[in-house]
Amino acid sequence: MAKAKFHKSQRVFVKPVGTWAYIERVLPKWIRGCDEPIKITYDCGMGREFVEEELQEEASAIQSRLSNRLGEWRLLRAQNRWKSAEQCQHHPFPGTHPVVVTGDQDWGGWRVPGAEYDLDPTRVEKQAQLIVRAPSLLKLMQLFVNQAEQQPENLSEDLSHLADMTRAVLDELPE
Structure with a gap:
């Protein structure tokens, strides 16, 4: 029913x-x-x-x-073509590396060269996690600035300064 x-x-x-x-x-x-x-x-x-x-x-x-403006970004794991899982046991996910997909298909987006990943895999994993969350962080920033503009009288001085900083970061982004 x-x-x-x-x-x-x-x-x-x-x-x-x-x-x-x-x-x-x-x-x-x-x-x-x-x-x-x-x-x-x-x-x-x-x-x-x-x-x-x-x-x-x-x-x-x-x-x-x-x-929808940025799409749904997601993190995939790609197989390491040059080293086996046994050769890279020090990696957070041995035998794979992160691939950030920014389109509807499972290709396109952000990748890191294997040699760079091998230098500091933990740092690259954190970068991949941050990139995947970038659209959500952007939405959060936009919602915060919109709320601050709608009710400026309800903001403390610190939050007003934070809203100004957020607005400045958003203004630097291309439309």
């Missing part, structure tokens, strides 16, 4: 249209003999009804728009 996720007058992002709208009506589809509706659709005043998967709540839509 279906349950309504959205309510009347709620602001949602309509994915197929790519715009914001307010839900005008919640339209349950009933069948005889059932206590609950079998399907729920939503009228957003755009000429057709939308299902739940085509709509997105305001907070999650803003969050996904921020994350």
